[in-house]
Amino acid sequence: xxxxQLRYLREVVRRxxxxxxxxxxxFTSQPGISKQIRMLEDELxxxxxxxxxxxxxxxxxPGRIIVDIADRMLKDADNLRAVGQEFGNEDTGALTLATTPxxxxxxxxxxxxxxxxxHPRVRMSLREGSPEQIIEMVTAGGVxxxxxxxxxxxxxxxxxxxCYQWNRAVFTPVDHPLLKExxxxxxxxxxxxxxTYDFAFNGDSPIRxxxxxxxxxxxxxxxxxxxxxxxxxxxxxxGVGILAKMAYDPARDSALRxxxxxxxxxxxxxxxxxxxxxxLRRYVYDFVELFAPHLSxxxxxxxxxxxxxxxEL
Numbered sequence: 245x246x247x248x249q250l251r252y253l254r255e256v257v258r259r260x261x262x263x264x265x266x267x268x269x270x271f272t273s274q275p276g277i278s279k280q281i282r283m284l285e286d287e288l289x290x291x292x293x294x295x296x297x298x299x300x301x302x303x304x305x306p307g308r309i310i311v312d313i314a315d316r317m318l319k320d321a322d323n324l325r326a327v328g329q330e331f332g333n334e335d336t337g338a339l340t341l342a343t344t345p346x347x348x349x350x351x352x353x354x355x356x357x358x359x360x361x362x363h364p365r366v367r368m369s370l371r372e373g374s375p376e377q378i379i380e381m382v383t384a385g386g387v388x389x390x391x392x393x394x395x396x397x398x399x400x401x402x403x404x405x406x407c408y409q410w411n412r413a414v415f416t417p418v419d420h421p422l423l424k425e426x427x428x429x430x431x432x433x434x435x436x437x438x439x440t441y442d443f444a445f446n447g448d449s450p451i452r453x454x455x456x457x458x459x460x461x462x463x464x465x466x467x468x469x470x471x472x473x474x475x476x477x478x479x480x481x482x483g484v485g486i487l488a489k490m491a492y493d494p495a496r497d498s499a500l501r502x503x504x505x506x507x508x509x510x511x512x513x514x515x516x517x518x519x520x521x522x523x524l525r526r527y528v529y530d531f532v533e534l535f536a537p538h539l540s541x542x543x544x545x546x547x548x549x550x551x552x553x554x555x556e557l
Contacts, residue, residue: 245284245288246285246553247317247321248279248280249280249281249283250284250314250317251270251318252266252270252272252277252280252281252316253284253292253311253314254311254314254315254318255269255270256277256281256293257276257303257311258384261293261300261301261302261303262300263278263300265399265424270277275335281293283331288310290304290306290307290310291306291307292304292306292307292310292311293307294307294371294411302470304393307475308396316507318505319521319522320491321387322385322523323521323522323523327431328470329543332534333516335363336365336366337366337367337525337527338366338367338368338369339366339368339369339388339389339527339528339531340365340368340369340370340371340386340388340389341368341369341370341371341387341388341389341390341391342371342372342373342377342378342381342382342389342390342391342392343370343371343372343378343390343391343392344372344373344374344375344385344391344392344469345372345469345470345471345472346470346471346487346488346490346491347391347393348370348372349471349491350471350488350490350491350493350533351391351452351514352370352391355531355534355535356368358534359530359531359534361525362527362530363527363530363554366527371386371387372469372470373395373469374442374443374469375394376443378390378392378517379392379399379402379517381482381517382402382517382518382519383399383401383402385522387514388518388522388524388528389517389518389528389532390516390517390518390533391514391515391516391517391535392404392514392515392517393409393410393488393510393513393514393515393542394443394447394449395554400489400519400520401519401520402517402518402519402520403517403518403519403520403544403548404515404516404517405515405517405518405532405536405538405539405543405544405547406513406514406515406536407487407492407513407514407516407535407539407540408500408513408514408536409511409512409513409514410488410489410490410511410512410513410514411486411488411506411511411512412450412486412487412488412489412505412506412508412509413450413487413488413489413492413502413503413504413505413506413510414428414433414473414486414502414503414505415475415478415485415486415487415491415492415497415500415501415502415503416478416479416482416484416485416500416501416503417478417499417500417501418480418499418500418501420436420484422436423482423501423503426506427507428503428504428505428508429508430455430458430460430508431458431460433462433484433486433508434455434460434461434462434464436483436484437463437464437465437466437482437483438462438463438464438465438483438484438485438486439464439465439466439467439468439474439477439478439482439483439485439486440464440467440474440486440487440528441467441468441469441471441474441487442467442468442469442484444464444486445464450509450510450511450512451486453510453511454508454509454510455554464548465482465483465485466482467485469492470532471487471488473532475487475491475497476501477499479499479500481530485500486505489502489504489506491507501538516532516535516536516539516545518544518548520548521548522530522548524544529541533546544548
């Protein structure tokens with residue numbers, strides 16, 4: 245059994261059992277992947293993939309168990325390499341983050357600046373997505389750290405570390421009639437089209453909960469992931485924006501006005517998401533502590549130690 249065979253198998257599963265896409269992603273040939281997986285099946289004495297002609301159509305029952313074990317083995321192999329890198333050269337490496345565009349644009353820049361001064365030889369990579377996409381990326385092992393901004397049910401394979409709380413504001417053009425509402429109410433907001441985040445009305449979102457509690461159904465004119473995109477459409481008069489208050493930049497947003505809406509919505513918590521059994525290099529702990537000073541290495545390690553351990557603000 246070779247780790248390469250397990251990597252081929254895992255990639256085929258990740259690509260929806262499409263061997264051609266897996267081969268392209270791994271820069272190898274489709275026949276090569278098929279041959280290696282058949283060799284693995286022969287060695288284990290069980291069929292892993294269900295085939296119909298030349299197509300893979302499903303996993304067998306033992307195949308599902310084997311894929312789970314293979315995934316754990318490959319993650320452990322990655323951890324072994326990380327240990328070697330840690331003690332071979334502590335000052336070089338890579339750090340991959342996944343976060344929302346709002347966090348990337350407004351919360352992370354000063355942290356990244358400090359981190360790069362401390363670790364100039366660490367290469368950083370930043371990926372953006374919705375909260376759901378970020379959780380998926382961390383779970384799959386594609387990123388080292390996820391920074392998410394919504395609440396989630398318990399994630400058995402992840403540790404979610406609370407960083408800070410934040411709330412929302414309403415963004416309007418400079419002459420919008422909503423600016424005359426004193427105090428600002430949900431009923432007043434609901435009289436106008438709304439422009440907000442893609443996830444603002446999903447699940448237990450504070451925005452959805454607030455409007456539902458008042459039996460209000462706002463006219464959501466447009467949604468987007470990126471706060472700057474939302475602000476652009478607010479400037480054009482498409483609707484009033486409901487955004488994180490941190491997304492207001494007085495120097496750049498001269499065509500907009502901000503109305504504090506903290507009294508209308510529950511506060512949200514930004515959290516760092518890490519795979520529970522991941523091996524973190526020293527500079528990863530440094531980044532976490534720069535972003536959230538109360539999350540020292542000892543706190544993170546204690547929380548990651550196993551199921552049942554948790555940390556709250």
